[in-house]
Ligand code: ACO
């Protein structure tokens with residue numbers, strides 16, 4: 001599997017990006033500002049992530065998603081490792097990632113990748129999304145922010 005930046009003119013895998021963030025407007029907004037990487041095997045896109053600069057020494061993984069048929073095979077972990085390696089090479093010192101209070105698996109994954117909770121953006125999802133979101137039987141209301149040194 002190869003992890004690479006999108007080629008110039010190549011369309012980002014919107015169907016995957018929307019798994020991580022149901023707002024097309026938000027996805028298009030940060031795609032315009034950030035760098036999009038894809039994981040590819042045999043010409044098939046299996047995963048994606050978008051990195052955005054946030055301040056002078058920090059980058060944020062704004063969106064990360066893996067094709068549902070390939071969940072649980074370590075691709076998400078590899079994408080996070082790649083994002084950390086890329087940002088470190090560019091001289092950044094911190095990586096941030098945010099996810100919903102209801103995203104139990106994602107919170108597990110990010111902590112296994114060395115991220116620690118640094119804050120909670122209360123009502124982020126109720127303020128910025130028109131429809132109520134549910135996961136694991138829990139309403140997604142708050143954004144949990146995590147970060148780690150890189
Ligand atoms: N409890 C404990 N650990 C858990 C749980 C849980 N409930 N759920 C998952 N995990 C762990 C797994 O055990 C595994 O850890 P391990 O490597 O120690 O076994 C890890 O989390 C999952 O690792 P991967 O297999 O590398 O992850 P995957 O390739 O499935 O990708 C991802 C994870 C990207 C979150 C995928 O599930 C996905 O695309 N989900 C839909 C989109 C999404 O929610 N994206 C994130 C939104 S937040 C954001 O974009 C910033």
Ligand code: ACO
Nearest residue numbers: 100101102103104105106107108109134135136137138139
């Ligand atoms: N993802 C989604 N939902 C989950 C998960 C998960 N990984 N794990 C549990 N749940 C949900 C279950 O689905 C269930 O919800 P539901 O009723 O909608 O199906 C709920 O959590 C569990 O409910 P109960 O069956 O009522 O809980 P239980 O009788 O098992 O008691 C308790 C829970 C007290 C935490 C028990 O597991 C326990 O004693 N654990 C060891 C001690 C402990 O950790 N205590 C809490 C420490 S913090 C404190 O004390 C303040």
